[in-house]
Amino acid sequence: MQYIYINCMLELVIFKDNIMTMPDFEKQGGLVPVITQEYKTGDVLMLAYMNKDSFLKTLETGKVCYWSRSRNKFWLKGEESGHFQILKDMYIDCDNDTILVKVEQVGDVACHTGKRSCFYRKFSKETNDFEK
Amino acid sequence: MQYIYINCMLELVIFKDNIMTMPDFEKQGGLVPVITQEYKTGDVLMLAYMNKDSFLKTLETGKVCYWSRSRNKFWLKGEESGHFQILKDMYIDCDNDTILVKVEQVGDVACHTGKRSCFYRKFSKETNDFEK
Numbered sequence: 001m002q003y004i005y006i007n008c009m010l011e012l013v014i015f016k017d018n019i020m021t022m023p024d025f026e027k028q029g030g031l032v033p034v035i036t037q038e039y040k041t042g043d044v045l046m047l048a049y050m051n052k053d054s055f056l057k058t059l060e061t062g063k064v065c066y067w068s069r070s071r072n073k074f075w076l077k078g079e080e081s082g083h084f085q086i087l088k089d090m091y092i093d094c095d096n097d098t099i100l101v102k103v104e105q106v107g108d109v110a111c112h113t114g115k116r117s118c119f120y121r122k123f124s125k126e127t128n129d130f131e132k
Numbered sequence: 133m134q135y136i137y138i139n140c141m142l143e144l145v146i147f148k149d150n151i152m153t154m155p156d157f158e159k160q161g162g163l164v165p166v167i168t169q170e171y172k173t174g175d176v177l178m179l180a181y182m183n184k185d186s187f188l189k190t191l192e193t194g195k196v197c198y199w200s201r202s203r204n205k206f207w208l209k210g211e212e213s214g215h216f217q218i219l220k221d222m223y224i225d226c227d228n229d230t231i232l233v234k235v236e237q238v239g240d241v242a243c244h245t246g247k248r249s250c251f252y253r254k255f256s257k258e259t260n261d262f263e264k
Binding site: 020021033035037041042043044046047059089090091092093094095098100111112113115118119120121122123127128129130 | 152153165167169173174175176178179191221222223224225226227230232243244245247250251252253254255259260261262
């Protein structure tokens, strides 16, 4: 059993070293914005931030991890709610400073309000305001 | 003709005053991140930033305006390339600090590289790197 454990640790290090392109974390104080999109419908679910650690953990585990700016800590999405996000695909933009993840949203709820998406308030031309 | 001109100016002021919910521009030094999505396909085209002025101009004109962080100036998307973004819908998120716009992308090119979307580099598990 000890052999297997050591083997896993080695793979982890090699995996991290093998990533050639890293997002430009320096541009925004160690964080990059991450757009999260539901992989089947294309619906945008949320925008959050990753630091280097959560970026690497997302690729290693296949579950999307962020950096919580409000709680100032590593955040495995779904760790409390169970609403994990299973990574399907990841993209980086032309400037290397924004990530797009396509996910399977467990429970079909991404927002802390219980809504599917954080973007549920549409601008209405009739009221000149966003819907509540 | 002068009457018509004055009338337009008044409408503009009233329009600005009538917006009830303003994005939280203070959180990120006067800017909010904006996710831009092609309204028919749902493809995410880019992420950029708006200040209060570009936010209001976008709603007034129906063409998406940003704040260019690299050039540090107001940016009507397409003003040089002709690749304007026609606003179809706008959403604000649960925290009031991120905007999602659904647009018709003129020329079907949003990225300064000439690509359709800025997110054309997909992470490959085979190479452990983003595609070039």
